[in-house]
Amino acid sequence: MGCLQTLCRVFLIVVNLFFLLLGLALFAAGLFVRFGSEVLNEYVDTVKAELEKSASTAGLGTVDLSGLNLSDMLFGVALGLIFFGIFLIVISVLGTCGSCCKLKILLVTYVVICSLILVVQIIIVGILYGSPDTFHDPAKKTLKDKIQTDYAGLAGSDVISMAWNVVMQQVGCCGANSYADFTGAENWETDYSSTGSGYTLKTPIACCRTLPDSNDLTCADISGATTANNYLEEGCYNKVWEQTLGNTTIVVASLVVKKSCVQNDNNKVF
Template identity: 35%
Template sequence: MGLLTFAGRIVLVVVNIVFILVSLTLIIAGFIIRFAHEWLKPRLDSVLNKIESTVQEGYGDAEFSTDKFEFGSLVSTLCYIMIAAGVVLLAISFLGCCGACCSFTTVMLVYSIILIVILLAQVAAIILVFAKPDVVKDRMKSTLQDTMKDYDGIKGTSVSALGWNWVQQEFDCCGAEGYADFGDKGSPYKDSGVNDNADMGGNTGNVGAPVACCKTLPTDDGKRTTCAGNGAPPTEANSNLNKGCVNEVWSRVVEENTLMFGIVVGICFLIQIVLIIFACLVFKNRGVTGGLI
């Protein structure tokens, strides 16, 4: 066995053990975010408390609570992707570790092919995200707009309502593309005398945009009129009505972290290329050491 091949086997084993640990972390994190609601809720309380106090003080609904808010339900798709990615990474890492440790050369060939396919898929995904971001964002908008038909405003206690209210306040945005999304999907948030238009200090409202889109949540009817409108949309000075949540989330999560993503992706690509080279070396050495053929 050549020295380079021997060193390659060691690198393959060590790196794949690290990836096994990473995959287990992904799986555990996915389950925690999806199901550990009580553990996550205190970390989101700043926004939830604002929503709760607005409804209790402004609308006089002392029984209102945001306890039903579940961040895991809001990002359930992401959680399942994390879990699935962890399981796939665990299987691939285990395959690579066993193949390198025991010199199963055909296993290493399969492992290298899988890594090449994954690498090509990652390149395509990166190109799509950064060269054609509108394709991804349009898909996100379409998916989110489908959840708006049951949105019943700042007083809503459904998973959809609480989720939208938290997102709109956390990211200073409104709807997927803007406030009109709710009307287009038939959201009942403006139903007369209830929901966002419910009595505040003896006056019912006539909002033009969701109260949750206000830059500062109102505690009386005058402030509600100023930031949510009165028979017509409010001005952008007091409301985020035209700032779509997809663009705002994308900007904060993706665009503001482009450098970090670039570094992480570059390191991952380099590690994968090294693993592919060493896996191919182990396979090429099959005539010398034998192994599973």
């Protein structure tokens, strides 16, 4: 029995050291996202340069994307990472100290917190994978509404336009759901006949797989845009989702580790 308790204690310490390191990593990542604008902006500098060049050669005039600051755009994400990192650090310290020092009050607190996290996580995962539209539909609608009211095309100098242009090129997608999200957008200019090209856009130019380096806008034209030269049917929301929370391997691994953590802590406390 003593040997089993020792193994449980060692397991608990190892698990919590892992979450402590994870918490520190998330905390550091949050600080980096918030204050590492120079490094972050370098990540999209190439795309921004290509967008500026494409806008110029398409006859849209000079477009300055220097005002697009990823750190400011990702302010909410940075805060989320920082606070979640601090939260993981706190519960990891509770578990580690409680196990090493055999302090029952700390272990009980830790077990309660872990249990609550596990329950909440199961509920959230159940909603996301059992009834995904409950979460996805409102999120997509919010993104589409912002496109309809704010998106101004490749020449747009507002944050929404610049952000969408960079994301669509960086991720390889078009709109939240597809190119249809841009249809009827209040500030998006689709008639390019004034540039001498005679094109009428079906999708934003930023949806082209290869940005045009002349006033040939076939890749975005109503009669020339296809899945071969345009990301028109590839929604950004689904692409980003599948690479993050939609990755079932990540979610299942998280649940398994959390369940093991709670079960072993219960054995240790009781």
